[in-house]
Amino acid sequence: MSMKLTILGCYSATPRTNTNPTAQILEIKNHMFLIDCGEGTQVELRRNKVKFSRIKHIFISHLHGDHCFGLVGLISTFRLLTREADLHIYAPKGLKEVITLQMKLADSWTNYNLYFHELSATTSELIFEDDKVEVYTIPLDHRIYTNGFLFREKTGERKLDMNAVLNEDIDVAYYRKLKQGADVPNKKGELVANRSVTKAPKAPKSYAFCSDTAYNEAMIPIIKEVDVLYHESTFVEKHSKLAAPTKHCTAKQAASIAKQANVGTLILGHYSTRYDDLSEFKSEAETIFNNVLLAKDGRQFTFE
Amino acid sequence: MSMKLTILGCYSATPRTNTNPTAQILEIKNHMFLIDCGEGTQVELRRNKVKFSRIKHIFISHLHGDHCFGLVGLISTFRLLTREADLHIYAPKGLKEVITLQMKLADSWTNYNLYFHELSATTSELIFEDDKVEVYTIPLDHRIYTNGFLFREKTGERKLDMNAVLNEDIDVAYYRKLKQGADVPNKKGELVANRSVTKAPKAPKSYAFCSDTAYNEAMIPIIKEVDVLYHESTFVEKHSKLAAPTKHCTAKQAASIAKQANVGTLILGHYSTRYDDLSEFKSEAETIFNNVLLAKDGRQFTFE
Numbered sequence: 070m071s072m073k074l075t076i077l078g079c080y081s082a083t084p085r086t087n088t089n090p091t092a093q094i095l096e097i098k099n100h101m102f103l104i105d106c107g108e109g110t111q112v113e114l115r116r117n118k119v120k121f122s123r124i125k126h127i128f129i130s131h132l133h134g135d136h137c138f139g140l141v142g143l144i145s146t147f148r149l150l151t152r153e154a155d156l157h158i159y160a161p162k163g164l165k166e167v168i169t170l171q172m173k174l175a176d177s178w179t180n181y182n183l184y185f186h187e188l189s190a191t192t193s194e195l196i197f198e199d200d201k202v203e204v205y206t207i208p209l210d211h212r213i214y215t216n217g218f219l220f221r222e223k224t225g226e227r228k229l230d231m232n233a234v235l236n237e238d239i240d241v242a243y244y245r246k247l248k249q250g251a252d253v254p255n256k257k258g259e260l261v262a263n264r265s266v267t268k269a270p271k272a273p274k275s276y277a278f279c280s281d282t283a284y285n286e287a288m289i290p291i292i293k294e295v296d297v298l299y300h301e302s303t304f305v306e307k308h309s310k311l312a313a314p315t316k317h318c319t320a321k322q323a324a325s326i327a328k329q330a331n332v333g334t335l336i337l338g339h340y341s342t343r344y345d346d347l348s349e350f351k352s353e354a355e356t357i358f359n360n361v362l363l364a365k366d367g368r369q370f371t372f373e
Numbered sequence: 374m375s376m377k378l379t380i381l382g383c384y385s386a387t388p389r390t391n392t393n394p395t396a397q398i399l400e401i402k403n404h405m406f407l408i409d410c411g412e413g414t415q416v417e418l419r420r421n422k423v424k425f426s427r428i429k430h431i432f433i434s435h436l437h438g439d440h441c442f443g444l445v446g447l448i449s450t451f452r453l454l455t456r457e458a459d460l461h462i463y464a465p466k467g468l469k470e471v472i473t474l475q476m477k478l479a480d481s482w483t484n485y486n487l488y489f490h491e492l493s494a495t496t497s498e499l500i501f502e503d504d505k506v507e508v509y510t511i512p513l514d515h516r517i518y519t520n521g522f523l524f525r526e527k528t529g530e531r532k533l534d535m536n537a538v539l540n541e542d543i544d545v546a547y548y549r550k551l552k553q554g555a556d557v558p559n560k561k562g563e564l565v566a567n568r569s570v571t572k573a574p575k576a577p578k579s580y581a582f583c584s585d586t587a588y589n590e591a592m593i594p595i596i597k598e599v600d601v602l603y604h605e606s607t608f609v610e611k612h613s614k615l616a617a618p619t620k621h622c623t624a625k626q627a628a629s630i631a632k633q634a635n636v637g638t639l640i641l642g643h644y645s646t647r648y649d650d651l652s653e654f655k656s657e658a659e660t661i662f663n664n665v666l667l668a669k670d671g672r673q674f675t676f677e
Contacts, residue, residue: 084416086419109412109413133479134449142442149386167478174471175437
């Protein structure tokens with residue numbers, strides 16, 4: 070199954086008529102994860118025809134408005150749409166208080182279960198896991214407490230090579246063990262090497278979301294060799310002096326992280342709203358790293 | 374000077390691709406008052422080319438999300454645009470805590486002065502006054518504490534009829550008193566009747582914003598004979614059974630209030646998002662009251 074990323078918004082600071090603050094949907098192994106939720110995200114979800122009921126987990130990087138001001142409205146809309154499914158929110162400590170205070174003042178509690186998983190660790194931690202996917206935090210270096218998120222498919226089961234299996238005359242009772250990678254006996258009692266009758270599963274995919282952050286080599290071991298890295302690039306070189314004091318990055322710095330981490334593809338985003346033309350981000354990053362894509366509101370990326 | 378109303382959003386419940394929750398700009402006597410601020414209001418302000426720096430007073434009716442979830446983002450955007458002018462917010466008690474908590478968590482305080490005027494009275498009170506305009510609350514009957522707002526121009530000074538003034542040979546030192554309506558002596562020492570040398574000022578204009586509310590005759594004495602009444606009409610007759618339990622109104626109920634208060638013009642709004650065609654709101658209201666206009670996102674009404 071492919072992994073799909075839909076950019077709902079990829080600009081920094083303020084929502085404008087034609088640009089949206091950060092929010093994206095990652096589809097991975099039947100999950101539809103919402104990452105960040107700037108103001109207007111619920112409208113962008115509608116515009117991109119994302120089915121609201123499929124969103125069960127929301128990951129919030131940090132509590133600057135361009136990454137979370139749309140969340141209370143989305144939670145409230147889910148209620149108005151009579152949602153029943155549980156909703157899990159992974160966010161820095163404090164967001165629960167903000168949201169519950171607003172629900173209290175509006176006398177509007179959700180009719181579905183709303184779970185806050187408040188984050189405060191400063192080292193990478195596993196925050197979600199099921200039989201197919203794991204999600205880890207990526208501690209980032211920003212003006213306030215911030216996490217990126219690493220989404221990693223688990224390695225699937227091995228596939229039976231049915232011709233070889235039947236040829237070896239292996240009892241069906243052993244198929245489960247074969248898929249798990251074990252050597253098993255055939256009906257004659259001879260041990261059959263697993264790799265002679267099974268095929269490797271598809272390589273598991275991985276996606277790292279890193280925004281907002283200063284240039285931060287500490288993330289490299291965590292995101293090492295991910296298939297896709299979304300890394301913020303708020304500025305291009307001519308404004309590089311603004312990056313460090315605001316704890317943001319240039320396109321080149323994002324590319325340098327991508328290169329050192331040896332990732333498959335780099336997607337740039339979180340552009341300052343001062344730029345109308347984004348081509349400079351790409352060309353500057355490409356001086357350091359080859360496989361660069363530009364996020365754009367409404368753009369979808371599919372990774373087979 | 375004319376009074377101008379710009380509808381930024383006039384739908385209830387949730388923002389959608391083509392409809393916005395409640396927000397409107399009232400231009401009256403050089404003021405630019407923002408009334409309510411649902412999610413996405415800052416984008417609608419941009420779309421309608423409202424100059425952010427001209428907004429100095431924001432009035433929030435109640436703390437349901439479709440009337441206030443856009444406020445924290447707007448306050449934050451004002452900061453990013455390096456606003457310097459003071460900002461005054463008139464809102465139910467509780468909003469200050471919500472906004473300051475979010476600013477604290479984002480470590481992003483405003484660089485301009487932000488004043489909260491928290492409301493909790495259940496009778497109409499004067500909440501803003503300068504030499505040209507007064508603003509009163511209109512207690513409404515909704516599921517949570519809610520106020521409408523009455524904006525009333527003060528009666529201006531009388532205009533000098535210069536031919537008559539010169540003819541009566543009145544000293545220039547008395548002009549100020551004449552404008553204030555006093556009878557004054559001429560140079561011969563004879564008392565001149567004010568009305569013989571001045572003209573009445575333009576009739577002061579008034580606007581009442583009443584949303585959200587159940588059918589509520591208690592507001593009638595407060596809004597009596599206003600020029601323009603914006604009254605919520607969430608439903609049409611075929612859904613009238615939904616109005617009372619949700620503490621909303623039908624178009625006919627809004628028209629009945631307009632008729633009893635003998636207002637000049639009724640503007641309907643706060644439509645449930647279930648309606649694509651709004652013509653029924655108008656036709657139903659017109660069975661009771663003659664001068665009915667329909668609010669629509671982006672629509673401007675000018676009252677000379």
